[in-house]
Amino acid sequence: MRxxxxxxxxxxALTFAWVAGCSSTSTQTxxxxxxxxxxxxxxxxxxxxxxxxxxxxxxxxxxxxxxxxVFYFDFDQSTVKGESFADLEAHARYLSSNPQAxxxxxxxxxxxxxxxxxxxxxxxxxxxxxxxxxxxxxxxGQVEVISYGEEKPAVMGHGSDSWAQNRRVELKYAxx
Amino acid sequence: MVIAMKQRLLACCVLMLLAFGVRAxxxxxxxxxxxxxxxxxxxxxxxxGGTPLPEDIAEIxxxxxxxxxxxxxxxxxxxxxxxxxxxxxxxRDWRVSGQNYLLIGRVTSAGGEQLQVTYELYxxxxxxxxxxxxISGSTRNMRDMAHYIADAVFEKLTGLRGAFSTRIAYVxxxxxxxxxxxxxxxxxxxxxxxxxxxLESREPIMSPSWSKDGSKxxxxxxxxxxxxxxxxxxxxxxxxxxxxxxxxxxxxAWAPDGQRLALTLSKDGNPEIYTLDLARRQLTRVTHHYGIxxxxxxxxxxxxxxxxxxxxxxxxxxxxxxxxxRIERVTFEGNYNSSGKLTQDGRFLAMVHRSAGAGAAxxxxxxxxxxxxxxxxxxxxxxESPTIAPNGSIVLYATQxxxxxVLAAVSxxxxxxxxxxxxxxxxxxxxxxxxxx
Numbered sequence: 384m385r386x387x388x389x390x391x392x393x394x395x396a397l398t399f400a401w402v403a404g405c406s407s408t409s410t411q412t413x414x415x416x417x418x419x420x421x422x423x424x425x426x427x428x429x430x431x432x433x434x435x436x437x438x439x440x441x442x443x444x445x446x447x448x449x450x451x452x453v454f455y456f457d458f459d460q461s462t463v464k465g466e467s468f469a470d471l472e473a474h475a476r477y478l479s480s481n482p483q484a485x486x487x488x489x490x491x492x493x494x495x496x497x498x499x500x501x502x503x504x505x506x507x508x509x510x511x512x513x514x515x516x517x518x519x520x521x522x523x524g525q526v527e528v529i530s531y532g533e534e535k536p537a538v539m540g541h542g543s544d545s546w547a548q549n550r551r552v553e554l555k556y557a558x559x
Numbered sequence: 560m561v562i563a564m565k566q567r568l569l570a571c572c573v574l575m576l577l578a579f580g581v582r583a584x585x586x587x588x589x590x591x592x593x594x595x596x597x598x599x600x601x602x603x604x605x606x607x608g609g610t611p612l613p614e615d616i617a618e619i620x621x622x623x624x625x626x627x628x629x630x631x632x633x634x635x636x637x638x639x640x641x642x643x644x645x646x647x648x649x650x651r652d653w654r655v656s657g658q659n660y661l662l663i664g665r666v667t668s669a670g671g672e673q674l675q676v677t678y679e680l681y682x683x684x685x686x687x688x689x690x691x692x693x694i695s696g697s698t699r700n701m702r703d704m705a706h707y708i709a710d711a712v713f714e715k716l717t718g719l720r721g722a723f724s725t726r727i728a729y730v731x732x733x734x735x736x737x738x739x740x741x742x743x744x745x746x747x748x749x750x751x752x753x754x755x756x757x758l759e760s761r762e763p764i765m766s767p768s769w770s771k772d773g774s775k776x777x778x779x780x781x782x783x784x785x786x787x788x789x790x791x792x793x794x795x796x797x798x799x800x801x802x803x804x805x806x807x808x809x810x811x812a813w814a815p816d817g818q819r820l821a822l823t824l825s826k827d828g829n830p831e832i833y834t835l836d837l838a839r840r841q842l843t844r845v846t847h848h849y850g851i852x853x854x855x856x857x858x859x860x861x862x863x864x865x866x867x868x869x870x871x872x873x874x875x876x877x878x879x880x881x882x883x884x885r886i887e888r889v890t891f892e893g894n895y896n897s898s899g900k901l902t903q904d905g906r907f908l909a910m911v912h913r914s915a916g917a918g919a920a921x922x923x924x925x926x927x928x929x930x931x932x933x934x935x936x937x938x939x940x941x942x943e944s945p946t947i948a949p950n951g952s953i954v955l956y957a958t959q960x961x962x963x964x965v966l967a968a969v970s971x972x973x974x975x976x977x978x979x980x981x982x983x984x985x986x987x988x989x990x991x992x993x994x995x996x
Contacts, residue, residue, distance in 0.1 A: 459873075495921060497898040497911050497943050498765060498988065499810040499823065500867055500874055502786070503830040503851040506807055510829075529785055530807065534763035539734065541941065541959065 443556060444484065447477045453537075454512060456550045458493070461507040463515050471512065472519050474554060479520030486521075488512050489553040490530040491537070493546035498532055505530030512552045591976040592628040597716065599624060600633035600658045604676070605643035605665035612666065613698055616676065619705035620662065620712070623723040623750065627713060627952075628975025633658055645679065650686045658683050662712060672697040678708050680715065690715060702752060722948040725749045726992040727955065728757075728767040728776055729966065733984035741984075744778060746793065749948075749991070751979050757791060758798075767990040768820075770813045776990075777801070777811035777820060788822060790837075802835065812855045812864075821845070821855035821864050832866050832879070845879055846886075854898050859905045865889060867897040876910060890926065892933045893919075898944060902951040907971060909936075909945040909954045923956045925971055936969045946991040947971075957987040 443452070451470040454463065463471065478484055490509030492501035509528035516526055536549045601621035606612055625632040637656065642648045643665045653661050664678035679691035692711065696704045703724065710721030727749055733741045742764045747754035758764060762781035769776060777790045787803035788811050802808045806825035813820055820835045824842075832845040832855045846852040850870035857864055863880045870877075876890040876899045890896035895913035902909075905928070912924035912935060920940030926933045936954065945956045953975070955968045960978070964985030967978045979986070 494941060496874070496895060496913075497854065497867070499854045500851065500869075500897050502765075502807060502809055503823070503825070503853050506825055506830070507851065528806070531763060531781070532765075534765065534781075535740070539962070541962070 444477065444481070446481075447474055447556075450474060452554045454552045454554070455547065456508050456552070458495075458546070458550065459504065461504065461511045463511050467512075468515075471515050475516045475519030475521045478516060478522070478525045482522065482525070485525040485527065485557045486516070487555045487557060488526060488528045489535075489555065490528065490532075491535060491549055491551050491553070492533045493549045494533045494536065494541070495546065496533075498534070502530050502532035502534075505532045508550075508552050512554070588980065589626050589628060589975070589977045591974070592631070593974045596629055596631040597660065598633065598658045599630050599660040599662065599712075599716075600638060600653060600656075601662045602638060602641050602643075602664075603635065604663075604678070605641075606667075608666075608668045612674075612701065614701035614705065616666065616701055616705040616708070617662070617664065619702060619750075620709045623706060623709035623721075624713060626750065626977055627721075627723075628970060628977070629713070629717055645681075645688065648681060650681075650683055653683045660689070660716065662708075664708075669695060672699060674698060674701070674704075676704055676708070680712055702748065706748070706750075719952055720950045720994075722950045722952070722991075722994070723749055725949060725995060726773075727751075727946075727966075727989050728769065728992070729957075729989040730764050730767065730987050731981070731984045732763075732964070732987065744776070746776075757793070757796070765988065766810055767988060768811050768813050769990055769992050771815055771817045771993055773992045773995045775813075777813060779809050779811065788820075801837070807853075810854050812857060814857050815859055815861045821857060823853040823855065832864060834864075834881075845881065845884070856899055856901060858901060859903055865899045865901065865908070867899070876908070889928070890933075893924075895921065896924075900945050900947050900954075902947055902971070903949060904951065907951070909947055909971070911943050911945065923954055923969065925954070934973065936971075936973050937967075939967075942967075944988045946989050948991050949994050955989045955991055957989060 450473050454467040488509040490505030492504045506528060509530055513526045513528050517523055537551060538545045538548045601617045603617045621632040624630040639652045642663050648661065661681040661683050662678060664676060667675050669675050673695065674697060675693060675695050677693045680689040682689050694704055694707065706723040709723040713721035726746060728744065728746050731743050731745055735741055740761065742760050743756045744758040744764050744767060745754050746757050760780060760782045762784065765779040767776050767778040774794065775790055775792050777788060779786050780789055785803060786808045788801045788808050789798050790801055791798040802822065804824055804826035807823055807830050810823040811820050818837060820837060822833055822835060823830050824833050829849055830851050830853050832852050834843045834845060845864060848868065848870050850868055852866055852868045854867040855864045863878050865876055865878045867874050868877050873894050874897045875888060876896050877886055877888050879886045889908065893912050893914045897911050899908050899910040908926045908928055910924055911921055913919050913921050921942055922935050922937045923942045923945050924933055924935045939958045942956050942958045945954050947954050951971065953968050953970050955966060957964055958967050963981060964987045965978060965981050966986050966989050969976045
């Protein structure tokens with residue numbers, strides 16, 4: 384209920400297993416959908432993230448107020464993208480130095496494919512971000528993952544732009 | 560000469576009927592029927608009582624038969640007479656207007672709200688009575704009586720058991736703006752009528768699944784801000800939370816024995832299939848793999864569970880035998896197969912399927928497990944959540960129409976299609992009930 388029951392060591396091991404698993408699968412599922420356009424798509428998404436964080440700046444602790452809180456993923460993928468590293472590391476540092484703070488990671492998927500599979504995919508994304516935070520100093524007890532799959536899209540619409548904005552993990556600090 | 564003219568007249572009438580059929584205003588829109596649907600005339604039932612009856616039985620029967628795709632229903636305005644008894648039937652009139660069958664009936668009061676309904680089916684070409692029956696009910700369950708009659712006629716004429724008396728559960732979602740949504744779990748007749756809300760929430764509701772006796776629904780609700788699996792008794796509305804572990808609690812599927820649920824839990828790190836003995840509250844883990852395992856569905860004999868797994872790199876459907884946990888892969892065509900549902904005989908697997916081609920859509924497909932042959936049944940995109948009528952004839956599923964989620968259906972042989980346009984909001988995740996008592 385409260386947190387991931389995974390030790391840091393296991394988390395690390397899993398991360399590597401995951402990355403290995405993902406890289407072996409990426410070509411098959413994504414090649415059809417993710418053309419060359421994806422790179423520019425992700426740039427557009429990042430700029431839109433400030434407004435979609437799900438939390439206003441005033442609710443965020445001051446030390447992390449300027450960090451991204453929404454992190455995006457490729458289709459059927461759960462690999463944390465390089466563009467997310469810096470901000471996630473900063474969140475992890477904050478959690479590490481503020482043991483009383485905690486975050487909820489809400490994993491989401493785009494509407495394509497089936498709902499229960501997408502719930503699983505959203506959780507996998509949430510777990511990937513959770514592991515990233517833990518590897519970088521956050522404690523397992525500070526991180527909770529919940530997946531909404533495709534049930535709570537950030538934007539409506541049935542095109543690749545909408546889908547790209549909906550494949551995300553939203554990081555929310557718990558109210559204090 | 561006379562015969563030739565008759566034939567021409569008949570052809571004209573059939574054409575007219577087809578044209579009317581396409582235009583009919585119904586909750587269910589038939590978009591494609593069988594090549595040669597059987598023409599049937601369902602005459603308004605007689606009623607001698609003073610106050611008008613709350614429901615038009617003949618209209619409901621006619622609509623049921625028409626939307627099955629197997630029948631074309633004669634328009635009332637084209638009928639030359641409204642016979643209620645055999646003595647009033649002039650077979651030649653019905654034959655000339657192209658009908659093969661004629662259904663007539665009458666309703667009589669049996670005191671208070673009680674009614675008696677007598678109906679008779681005639682073969683217009685042979686000029687014989689096929690069968691008839693008298694049933695009793697009340698003004699409050701006239702729709703049930705109508706669906707019962709439709710089931711009887713359908714079975715008599717097609718050899719297939721009718722599924723008009725069954726129900727569907729589905730989820731609706733309304734975007735209320737500002738990131739707020741309203742989700743509801745609905746229960747309706749198989750024709751979409753008499754819909755009622757059995758659960759409402761600001762948080763998502765997912766994956767309704769019928770118990771085999773049709774008395775309960777299991778579903779996933781996020782009402783506690785985390786996913787939990789609930790079971791709701793339909794007669795009383797009583798509900799209980801069955802599972803809410805850390806992580807996923809999803810995809811409940813009732814076993815044929817009614818004693819167990821298959822479900823997906825990620826409490827041990829990643830999504831795995833479990834079975835839960837409801838009486839003993841005993842949880843048994845079925846799958847062991849670091850990939851995603853979810854969307855369990857039981858084989859009709861209860862000996863195995865089919866599920867979706869990405870253990871091979873992309874979602875495909877596998878089967879696990881419960882006795883020895885042996886796992887075999889079931890689907891091979893396409894790069895995305897999930898959400899499988901078996902027909903009652905266990906032979907056909909309906910699923911969400913995506914072909915391997917670039918930009919391919921998500922469609923509903925059916926695989927013959929005996930021959931391995933896979934047929935794609937739909938041409939739309941974003942099709943999901945297939946559920947099969949208990950008589951195995953029709954797959955109901957969710958798709959998009961414009962920007963709205965709607966329910967649509969296609970027969971397992973692809974010959975009959977209909978849509979169920981939504982009155983408001985997105986409609987999704989249909990679950991067709993078993994035969995009800």
